[in-house]
Amino acid sequence: MTDRLRPIPPEDWTDAQRAAAQEIINGPRGALYGPFVPLLRSPELMGHAQRVGEYLRYRSAIGVRLSELAILVTAREWDQQVEWAIHAPIAQQVGVPPDVIAAIARHERPAAMLVDEAVVYDFCLELHRHKRVSDRVYDDALALFGEQGVVDLMGVNGYYTFLAMVMNTARTEAPASSAAPLPD
Template identity: 30%
Template sequence: MVLLPPLPADRWDDSVDAALKGLMPRDMRNPERAGVAMATLVNHPDLTKAFLGFSVHLLFRSTLSPRLREQIILRTAHLHGCEYEREHHRVIAAAETDLTADEIDAALEGKSDDPFERTVLEAVDELHESSRISERTWTALSAHLDTKQLMDLIFTVGGYSLLAMAYNTFGIEFEDER
């Protein structure tokens, strides 16, 4: 059920364009090309602009490897039952990382053959369940990640949890946008 539909094309104005400017090129900043998620978020252009600045960091400037970033996002999307993020990042993970289809499926389930990646996925689960990473998991992560990477991990889970809550509430469903 859609509770918040995409902003109608006749209501796209300069504030919507400004909100999307940091994320997408001009030719994408229209209701036909932006996709259902962005077209829904721009119902509140100021909030969208502020949030997308943070999201750009998580997706494009994170100190985490693209492989780890996508495993974190996939697991977070799965834990929140967010079809849009899960399917969207399945596509991104397959196209932009060395994750195989089986590894993508495993990440969704919180599994990995790699012990460190398994610990990362456990951290996602802990954050989801208790809003904190245990000392044991933090210590294990710290053997491989520096302070900035640890912070990026936590904020990636938090940022994508927030998106999942919004998308699930608004009723945003996956569409093939690529």
């Protein structure tokens, strides 16, 4: 399938696009890639989205390891190859075990997870598949992460669902990655 919203050459950017792109390039991401390529068509939306994402990815109350785990569950639930290609290697780097990553890729519940990983996995899966979270899973997340952590976990799921919708619609091509693509 052809990428519907390919990169816009920098010389063709409007002033608003240039400013929004520069904010991303100057931030922790260091480059304009993935969902920000199609989002550049709406620079104000892109700017707001990237600030939300920067918080959720780098500073959320649940920490980077669990945020990355939630991103992988979201990527798998949305069959989102770009998110998977970018975040599977990062997840492994920050301590998510390779067998957990591989099980998520196969749409299987990982056999051996730490307690906090299992809570995040269950929370994300219920939220994506049932559009709500059971009392048991909510209470488990609340006990581990507090209210801010639960809200941030909801935020990670929502934000990466938004990015998955953008990239699935735009047919954004996955970058080269050390991670194997998600199986069909």
